[in-house]
Structure formats: C-alpha cells, structure tokens
Amino acid sequence: MLKLRVTWPNAGHALLPESGADVRLVAGGTPLPLVSKSPGVREFDIPSGTTRVVLKATFTASFGAVGSVGAMSHPVLQVEQPYDVVAGGTALDAVNIPAFVKSHPLVDTKVMANVNGAALVQIRTEFVNITPFWMAYAAFASEYTTDHQPGDPELVALGYTGGKPLIWFATVPAACAAPPSPRVGCLVFFRPKSYAYTRVDDPHHDMFGLNRYLLKPVDDPHADVWRRDVFRPDPSDGNRPYVWLRAGFEDALSRSGKPVMILHPWPSDSDFGAAIGASLPALAGGALRLLWAEQRLGKNRGAIQLGRLGVAGYSAGGLSMWAALASNRQRVSEVYAFDARGAPSSAGAAIQWFNSRNDTVLRMTGGYQLTANEGIRISIEKLARGPVSRVTATPPNRKAYDAGSNPLWDHVITAYPHLRGRVDFWHQFAVFGGYIAVPGPFAVTFLQRFLQDSLF
Template identity: 85%
Template sequence: MLKLRVTWPNAGHALLPEAGADVRLEAGGTPLPLASMSPGVREFDIPDGTARVVLKAMFTASFGPVGRVGAMSHPVLQVEQPYEIVAGGTMLEAANIPAYVKGHPLVDTKVMANVNGAALVQIRTEFVNITPFWMAYAASASEYVAEHQPGDPELVALGYTGGKPLIWFATVPAACAAPPASGVGCIVFFRPESYVYTRIDEAHHEMFGLNRYLLKPVDEPHADVWRRDVFRPNPAEGNHPFVHLRAGFEDALARSQKPVVILHPWPSGSDFGAAIGASLPALAGGALRLLWAEQRLARNRGAIQLGRLGVAGYSAGGLSLWAALAGNRQRVSEVYAFDARGTSSNAPAAIQWFNARSDAVLRMTGAYQLTANEGIRISIEKLAGGPVARVTATPPDSKAYEAGSNPLWDHVIAAYPHSRERKDYWHQFAIFGGYVAMPGPFALTFLQQFLQESLF
C-alpha cells in the first residue's frame, strides 16, 4: 500500500489555523480516509490498485470583529494537484497542469528516502493571499478602490507566515501576464517608518501611506491636498501645505510596459524584519510563486522564477534599502534611491557593488542627498574613464530647483514660490517628479523613467 504524507510550514499561524486546514486526497472523486493527522501534517493510505489520486487543499483564516468590521472568514490559499500511480503502484508522479505546464507551483513532491512505497508532499504556505482582510481592515481602502482604474496594475495583499513583516503588497502589471522569459523581474520598495502593528486582524491606519505611492495624482481643483501633484494651502494646517505628493507608481509601472512586480514589505514602525536580510531573494521568489499559482502572472507558462532583483527606497526607507543591498550584493542588480537616507555612509559599498557587476543599474534622486548622489556618480565614472549610462544622479545639483529649470517642479511649487528653496519640499519631489518633465498627473515620473531605462 502506498503512503502519502502531506505537510505545510508554519502550521498554526493565525493565517493557517488547524481548524481552517482542509486537506484531502481523493480517488475517483471520493475522499480517502485519513490514516493520521497532527498539526501541519496529514497522512493517507492509498489502496492497492488505485490509478490516480488528486490532492486538494484549502486553508481558511477566520478572525473575530475588528472595530466596525464584523467577524470574517476567507480562504487564503487553495491548491489542487493530480497524481498518477506508477511503478506498479509504488510511486506517485505529479501530473502536469496546463496552467503551469508542470505540477502546481505550491506543491513539492518527493519520494521519502529509505521508505518503500511512501511519498512526501509539502504545500508551500509561506505566503498567502489576505487581500479581502486588508481591504476590510485598512483605513483609506475605499480611496484606493475608487481611484484605481481598470487596466492598472493589480494590487494583491500577501500575508507572510514565516515571520516579519507580516504583510507585503504586490503590484502586478499587465505586462507580467506574458513575460518574455521565465525569470520575472521584481523590485522591493522600502518606505519610511509606518505605524506599529502586530496582527493581521487589527485596524490598519495607513493605507493612505500605500495610496500615496501607488496612485497617481488627481487632477481636480478641490481634490484633497495629499492626492495632488502640487502643494496646496491646507486650512487645517494653518494654510501650510500638507507636504505629500502622489508618486504614481502604478501608472509609471503600467506605462513603462516592463514585466516587473513591485513588492512593498509593510513595516511595523521601522522594522522590515526579514525583508532586509539575506533571505530577501527567497522571499521575493516565494511571493512570485504565489502570484504565479493564482495565475496573476505568467499565465499558462512554466518554469517561472525570480529574475532580476531590484531594491528601492525613499527617505528613511533608504536605511533599509542599503541594508538590503548589503545583505544581497550578489543578487541585487538594480537600485533606485529616492533621496534615500544613509546614502553618504553607504557610498563606498554602493560604488563597490556597482563596479563589481557589469549589469548593475543605479538611479538616484536627490534633495538632502544631492551631494552624496553626485559623489557616487562621479566616483563611478572616474574609474570608468567617462560617462556610464547605467548610473544617474537626478538632479545633479540644486540649480535644477530654480525657476524655469524644470516645468514639473515649477508646477508643483506654483502656490508657494517663497518656499522654492526648502529642501523638505524638494524631498517630496524626489519620490514623484521627472527631470525634465511636463506637469500633470501623466507626467513622466522618476520611477517611470528609471523603469524605461532599466535592464528588466
């Protein structure tokens, strides 16, 4: 009799409760009885003479009321993998699934060493889909839903069951539906400090902080000040502007037409957990594997894996950006530093990383980091003996913020000409603007320019 043992990592996590783990093995459409079960483990005996079985698993998370949101229960992961019984009934062979041109991406199957007639299956549960929970618990989620346009990249909220950060977001553009190669590009973006959270099932206060990066500016005279591409008087702040500009990442990614997924690990405070460590490539690969399994990228394609890996960071998120680069120098190929803190102290490491890779791309924007950025560029080009297209420091100096130098900056600062020289205003432009770009919500932003000039 053939035995099958099914396991999954991080069993008992809040997103993978035992009560919500429905793991079954069917033969001819009829569930086979469990031989044994324990947390994260299910064992089955497959009767002699069985020709084919199907593993079906659905993991459901359930949470009680959170504020005004009632109790919720949603599947976070579902898999189905058929098997043929081969070798005279002594082995399982995973059947190809047309959507993946192979077995299911989240199911690893192997014959157990030194055990006759036994197989081990592991279901990859490191990342699960928590989008319904996030959209219910997060403030400003309705703003995202209202302003996210059909055809824009898709936003997927991911729950990480292996540690911190608990929540990640994936921005998946249409170009990823049919990537030109099996390696799918990925950029991991590190934002500045966020609010502190410890659970999935709590009120999440800052989807505004996600909208600010993802959504493009709203071209309406009476739009809220944090939704625009200009600084406007804010009566609630004594007519000083609320110093945020919409960055338009989704729009930039879509218009670049690059098959790149942008991942946003969601920090608790300033803690990015494993996202800044040596496990980052594996984590990014795991997130892509889930997106592929759900056919949100590489539809009807096989052998999908993590391709070029980039890291990006803005403001205080630069500290995490440089840490992630330091821990993954051999794997990271593109760096986008948006006026990133820590640039000066990490300049030697950035230069060394760039010069060690013939495919390295380094893009930097500046306000507080103008001098540090330009110093890195000059050092790289001095060693190369001339200009190097793969590194840019934009703008090169403060003259770019003078009147008439950049129509987009002139547009942004129009209501506050007396504040044109304030670096905190420049700092906001560093995550949004283009050089030189025309004004408006469809401006060529820094991110779009970087993507278009990338090697993704």
C-alpha cells in the same frame, strides 16, 4: 499500498490555523480516509489498484470583529494537484497542469527517503493571499478602490507566515501576465517608518501611506489636497502646504511596459524584519510563486521564476534599502535611491557593488542627498574613465530647482513660489517628480524613467 504524507510549513500561524486547514486526497471522486492528523501533517493510505488521486487543499483564516468590521473568514490559499499512481502502486507521478505547463507551483513532491512505498508532499504556505482582510480593515481602502483605474496594475496583499514583516504588497502590471521570458523581475521598495502593528486584524491598519506611493494624482481642482499634483493649503493643518503628493508608482510601472512586479514589505514602525536580510531573494521568489499559482502573472506559462532583483528606498527607507543591498550584493542588480538616507555612509559599498558586475544599474534622486549622490556618480565615472549610462544622479545640483529648470517642479510649487529653495520640499519632489517633465497626472516620473531605462 502507497503511503502519502502531506505537510506544510508554519502550521498554526494565525493565517494557517489548524481548524482552517482542509486537506483531502480524492480517488475516483471519493475522499480517502485520513490515517493520521497532526498540526501541519496529514497522512493517507492509497489502496492498491488506485491509478489516480487528486490532492485538494484549502487554507482558511478567520478573525473576530474588529471595530465596525464584523467577523470574517476567507480562504487564503487553495491548491489542487492530480497524481498518477505508478510503479505498480508504489510511487506518485505529478500530472502537469496546463496553466503552469508543469505541476502546481506550490506543491513539492518527492519519494520519502528510506521508506518503501511512501511519498511526501509539501504545500508551500510561506505566503498567502490576505487581500480581502486588508481591504476590509485598512482605513483609506475605499480611496484606493475609487482612484485605482481599470488597466492599472493589480494590487495583492500578501501575508507572510514565516516571520516579519507580516504583510507585504505586490503590484503586478499587465506586462507580467505573459512575460517574454520565464524570469520575472522584482523591485522591492522600502518606505520610511510606518505605524506599528502586530497582526492582520489590527485595528490600526491604514492604507493612506500606501496610496501615497501607488496612486497617481487626480486631475480635479476640487479633489482633496493630498490627491493633487501641486502643493496645496491643508485646512486641517492651519492651511500649511500639504506636501505628501502621490508618487504614481502604479502608473509608472504600467507605462514603462516592463514585466516587473513591485513588492512593498510593510514595516511595523521601522522594522522590516527578514526583508533586509539574506533571505530577501527567496522571499521575493516565494511571493512570485504564489502570484503565479493564482495566475496573476505568467498566465499559462511554465517555469516562471525570479529574474532581476532590484531594491528601492525613499527617505529613511533608504537605511533599510542599503542594508538589503549589503545583504544581497551578489543578487541585487538595480538600486533606485529616492533621496535615500544613508547615502554618504553607504557610498563606498554602493560603488563597490556597482563595479562588481557589468549589469548593475544605480539611479539616484536628491534633495538632502544631492551632494552624496553626485559624489557617488562622479566616483564611478572616474574609475571608469568616462561617462557610465547605468548610473545617474538627478537633479545634479541645487540649480535644477531654479525657476525655469523643470516645468514639473515649477508646477508643483505654483501656490508656494517662496518655497522653491526649501530642501524639505525638494525631498518630497525626489519621490514623485521627474526629469524635465511636462506637468499633469501623467507626468513621466523618476520611477517611470528608471524602469524604462532599466535592464529588467
């Protein structure tokens, strides 16, 4: 008789309640009886003569009513892995699954050390899919579903069961469905501080700040001010110019054609938790593994793994971006600093990182950080004794915001030409703008250009 122990990490987390863990071992279409059960552990005996078993596991999270949203239950992770019983009934051999050209990406199987006729299976539950919960709880979710277009990258809300941040978002473009290489790139974006939250079913969840980065502008003169691509009067704020224009990350990623997913760790206030530490590559790899397991990328491809890793940050999110780079300088290959705070104090470390390898890429945009960014670029090129295409600082100086220098900037301030020289408005342009770009909702943004010129 072969003994099998099934375990999973972070059992008892709100997203992995014991009551929602349905873990079964099926032989000949019939579930085998449980030998023992405890939080995060299930044990089975496989009778002699059994030739094949199938592990089936479904983890379901449940929350009570939140405001106008009623009680909800949704599966957050599901796996199925068949095994051949081999070696005279003393071992398990995981059967390859065609969709993965291997065994299930979320199931690790090994022989238990020092135990005869026993096997251990661990189900990887560090990340789970919480998209239905997020879309039900978050304000402005309906705006996202309205303006998200067919063919745009897919948005998946991920729950991290191992700590903070609890919520992450993955933006997965069509180019990741069948990547040319098993190594899929990942760009981790650090935004400025957000609202504080403590749980998935938090009544304060708000998608407005996510829409601002992901969605592209709407080409409709009657659209809400924040959905347009020009600064407009905001009637709700004394007709002052509304400046949080959409940055179009989804559109930029899709049109770049790069097999790269963008991860947005969702901070509670300004706390990015483990996202800025040395575990970032493992976390990005875990998110990638879940998305592959759900066939949202690497469809019918084998050996999918994390490829090049990049970090990006805007405004105060730059402080977290530079911290993430410092924690992972040997693993990070691309940095996109969108007028990122901390550039002056991080200049030396950024230059040292850039020069440590010949595959690093550094792209910087500026408003407040024009001087610091240009200083970093000049220092790198002085050390190289010539131009280096892998580093850019744009705009290069204040003159780039003068009339006639960039038609996209001229378009953005159409209604407020007197604000042309305002650095706080340049600061906004740094995240949604572009090089010498033609105006319109399909303008080539800084992010699209960075991705097109990247080594992803």
